[in-house]
Amino acid sequence: MGPKKEDYLSHIAFDSVIFGFNGKQLKILVLEYQNTGLFALPGGFVKRNESLKDAVTKGVMERTGIEDLYLEQFHTFGDLDRFDSKAMERILEMNGLDIKAHEWLLDRFISIAYYALINFEEVNPIPDSLADSIEWYSLDELPPLMMDHEEIVQKALETIRENLDKKLLGMNLLPTKFTMKELQNAYEKIMGETFKRTAFQRRMLATKSLVRHEKLFTGGAHRAPYLYSFKIK
C-alpha cells in the first residue's frame, strides 16, 4: 500500500538535497524509482498529525539512518509547471499500486525544500518502498532529475555558497582543528571553483572567523602546517 489520502495533507510535499562531503569530493543523494528510469531527490509527504519539520526529519532519517541530522529549510517551490502527473502515474504503476486509490498523488503539489551537509563515508543510504536504489552521485555526474528537481539542487547550491564559513562551522563538516589546505579544499569543492593558495589564505584570515593554533611538536615541526578552528561567535 502507498500513502493514504486521509493520513496526509494534500498538495504539500517536501524534498531534500543531502550533500555529502568526505573532505575531498562533493556528492548528492539521488534515488531511482523502480523500473522507470526516473531519478529524484529523496522526498515525501506531511501527515495530518505531524509538523512539517518532523515529517522531513523522519523522511531523511529513513533514507540515511542518521537520527539527529541538521536540516535547513531553504525554499518552497510552487510553480504551476512543476506538476507532472504522468511521472507519478508511472511510478505508481511500476510499483503495482492502484492508480485510482492513489489519485491524490497525481494532483498539484507545492514542495518545501531542505538541505543537509554530511560526510558521505558515514552513511549507508537505504531506498524507500517506491525506489529500488539510492546512491551518492558526484555533482558533475548527476543523472537527469525529474520535475523541477535540478532547479531545487541549483537553489540549494546557491544557498550553501552564501556565508559558507558560517555553514562549515554549523555543519561540523571539517574536524574541529583543520589546516588551511583542508579548508581551501572544502571551499573549492562546494563553490565549484579553484582558488590561489595565497589569495585564499589572505581572504580567509581577513574574515576574522578563524583562530590559529600552535603547531604540534612533531620533531619535523618546521614542516607541519598551522591548525585553525572557527571562532564561535
Added chain:
Amino acid sequence: MGPKKEDYLSHIAFDSVIFGFNGKQLKILVLEYQNTGLFALPGGFVKRNESLKDAVTKGVMERTGIEDLYLEQFHTFGDLDRFDSKAMERILEMNGLDIKAHEWLLDRFISIAYYALINFEEVNPIPDSLADSIEWYSLDELPPLMMDHEEIVQKALETIRENLDKKLLGMNLLPTKFTMKELQNAYEKIMGETFKRTAFQRRMLATKSLVRHEKLFTGGAHRAPYLYSFKIK
C-alpha cells in the same frame, strides 16, 4: 461569498511581512478583522491554477496598490500548533459567512511567508473584504498578532538583518546617492540598535560596498556631507 474550496489548494496559505521605511521610521503593515479584535499579517490562499508567486504578488498588490513589488520568500511555517480553527471561525462569523460552506478554512494550513521593504509614505493600504482596517504600525507598537504571526515577523526581521547592505541596495530603500547619516539611520532602525558615528562609518567603508562621490558645490560646501552610492557587483 468567501473563498470557495474548489478554487484553491487546500492546506496552503501565504503571509506577507511588508516593512515600510520612510528614511526615519520602520513600520509593518497589519490588518484587523472586522469586529473580532484579531490582528494579522496580510495573507491569502493559492488558487489551483496560479503559481505560488503569482498568488502572493496579487494578494500584496490588492492591499498596497503596488504592481511590481519585489517580494522575497523567506520561510515556510508548518508547525502543528499554528493551526487555530477558533480564530478562523470567529472571522467567518463576524463577516456573516456560512461556516459550513467554508469548513476547509478551519483545517490545518502550512504558510509560506514573504517579505518586502517599501517606503510607507508612497502607499495607501486597502483592507480586504474580511478586514475592516489595514494600518502601518511601528515595530515597537505592534498589536498582539494572531496565531504564529509574531514569530513570522521575528523571522522576517532576522532575515532582513542578514547582509543588510546587499538588501538596502536591492530594495531601493535609500536614494541612489545618500549621506552616511542616512545610511546609519536606515541601519539603526532596521537592526533595532544605535551605533557610534565613527565606528559605523569605519565598518561601512571596510565592507567596500560603497562608492564616495564628489561633494556638490553649494557655496557652503565645506559643511556639506559626502554622498555615497552602493557599488553594483
